[in-house]
Amino acid sequence: MNRFLCAILFIFSAGSAGAALPVKGDANKGKAISARACIACHGPDGNGISPPNPDYPKLAAKQPEYLLKQLKDFKAGKRKNDIMSAMVASLSPDDMSNLAVFFAEQKNKPGIVNNPDLLESGKKFFANGNPDLGVPACTGCHQPDGSGTSAYPHLAGQHAAYVYQQLKRFASSERDNDRGLVMQSLALRMTEQEMKAVAEYVASLK
Amino acid sequence: MKKAFLTSLTLTLSLAVLSSAHAAPPQQPKAPGIESPDYVWEAQSGEEAILLKMKGNAERGKIAYQGCQGCHKPDASGLPDGAYPQLAGQHITVLIKQISDVREGRRDNPKMFPFAGKHVMDTQEVADIAAFLNRLPLPGNNGKGPGSDLARGKALYQKDCVTCHGERGEGNAEKFYPVTKGQHYRYLVRQITAIRDGNRRNANPKMVKVVKRYSTSDISAVADYISRIGPGEKTAK
Numbered sequence: 039m040n041r042f043l044c045a046i047l048f049i050f051s052a053g054s055a056g057a058a059l060p061v062k063g064d065a066n067k068g069k070a071i072s073a074r075a076c077i078a079c080h081g082p083d084g085n086g087i088s089p090p091n092p093d094y095p096k097l098a099a100k101q102p103e104y105l106l107k108q109l110k111d112f113k114a115g116k117r118k119n120d121i122m123s124a125m126v127a128s129l130s131p132d133d134m135s136n137l138a139v140f141f142a143e144q145k146n147k148p149g150i151v152n153n154p155d156l157l158e159s160g161k162k163f164f165a166n167g168n169p170d171l172g173v174p175a176c177t178g179c180h181q182p183d184g185s186g187t188s189a190y191p192h193l194a195g196q197h198a199a200y201v202y203q204q205l206k207r208f209a210s211s212e213r214d215n216d217r218g219l220v221m222q223s224l225a226l227r228m229t230e231q232e233m234k235a236v237a238e239y240v241a242s243l244k
Numbered sequence: 245m246k247k248a249f250l251t252s253l254t255l256t257l258s259l260a261v262l263s264s265a266h267a268a269p270p271q272q273p274k275a276p277g278i279e280s281p282d283y284v285w286e287a288q289s290g291e292e293a294i295l296l297k298m299k300g301n302a303e304r305g306k307i308a309y310q311g312c313q314g315c316h317k318p319d320a321s322g323l324p325d326g327a328y329p330q331l332a333g334q335h336i337t338v339l340i341k342q343i344s345d346v347r348e349g350r351r352d353n354p355k356m357f358p359f360a361g362k363h364v365m366d367t368q369e370v371a372d373i374a375a376f377l378n379r380l381p382l383p384g385n386n387g388k389g390p391g392s393d394l395a396r397g398k399a400l401y402q403k404d405c406v407t408c409h410g411e412r413g414e415g416n417a418e419k420f421y422p423v424t425k426g427q428h429y430r431y432l433v434r435q436i437t438a439i440r441d442g443n444r445r446n447a448n449p450k451m452v453k454v455v456k457r458y459s460t461s462d463i464s465a466v467a468d469y470i471s472r473i474g475p476g477e478k479t480a481k
Binding site for chain 1: 354363
């Protein structure tokens with residue numbers, strides 16, 4: 039009985055730790071893997087392809103801890119995506135670390151704003167959230183410039199349509215690999231319009 | 245026996261939620277509070293007792309607090325309209341008790357629970373955050389009341405509040421009485437009202453007795469007075 043409870047407590051504590059461990063990898067090896075496996079969708083430097091396809095997120099300058107977690111989650115089926123599941127099937131743990139370090143080192147190129155009329159409300163929501171319903175300001179975790187920390191991903195310049203799509207998936211619980219299900223909780227409290235506006239604002243951040 | 249069964253049932257269900265194909269965020273639990281006949285305000289829950297014995301690290305707490313600052317702000321000043329309270333300089337004991345009570349459902353707060361629950365932060369992080377917040381200086385510029393009834397507010401405070409919350413609203417760490425100085429007027433109004441009316445289920449019954457006969461204007465007056473107690477001063481202007 040005691041051991042069972044201990045196991046439960048361990049699982050709870052393991053799942054909720056804040057900062058991730060630093061990633062050790064070889065960016066050159068990562069570049070070589072990327073050139074054969076990732077470039078077609080994510081571009082040569084993780085800044086996407088031309089013309090831009092928002093189904094495939096930009097990866098440049100994201101924290102290596104975040105990129106590695108997503109790759110691991112795809113591999114374990116914790117984050118579901120048919121294309122990515124196939125992609126990571128052939129990647130070893132070292133491959134994934136190398137890729138994470140490679141993309142993290144790339145320079146982030148500016149995003150594209152298609153609906154500038156949403157920027158003002160997007161900026162306001164990003165900075166304030168919604169105190170009535172309890173949506174935290176995005177700045178709290180993702181930082182005012184959208185650069186994130188080792189615990190919360192860099193967002194600046196991401197494809198607006200991709201950000202919107204992920205917020206929708208968090209809200210529907212379709213995406214549930216967010217630590218503590220926090221993104222789900224707050225996305226549930228957002229309107230369509232707020233999601234669109236904040237996504238547009240994120241795309242405008244440098 | 246029943247308690248152990250309920251605890252393990254809750255844990256099992258929570259685990260099931262976390263490991264299912266599309267996990268959804270858990271709801272805040274509802275634990276017995278002041279409405280329950282054997283309520284003891286000073287009783288320390290399992291996690292609270294552990295937290296009170298832990299050593300919190302303020303540097304680690306600053307990092308863990310990133311998950312809180314989206315509402316409570318980087319300087320823990322909250323919002324002047326009182327939607328989120330000011331937390332800077334609060335007693336570690338008070339922070340630990342209140343956060344535990346939210347995590348375990350003795351203080352109803354569905355707004356906050358998704359960001360502070362046990363499925364988000366572990367026990368050490370709570371201890372660290374409390375240590376971090378306690379050290380923060382009072383930001384100032386808290387939300388104040390209308391300023392129209394301060395003489396009555398002062399009289400009420402001197403008569404009813406000083407004994408526990410102190411001349412300068414400094415509270416009492418050992419007795420878990422919060423610092424009230426520097427708090428937002430509208431947050432104070434909301435909490436005192438909730439304590440009076442039984443909606444704050446982790447309230448101290450002694451305090452409920454004190455404010456039981458307070459009218460809306462009494463609450464406003466005393467909250468306004470408290471909101472104006474200056475950082476270093478004994479009394480409000």
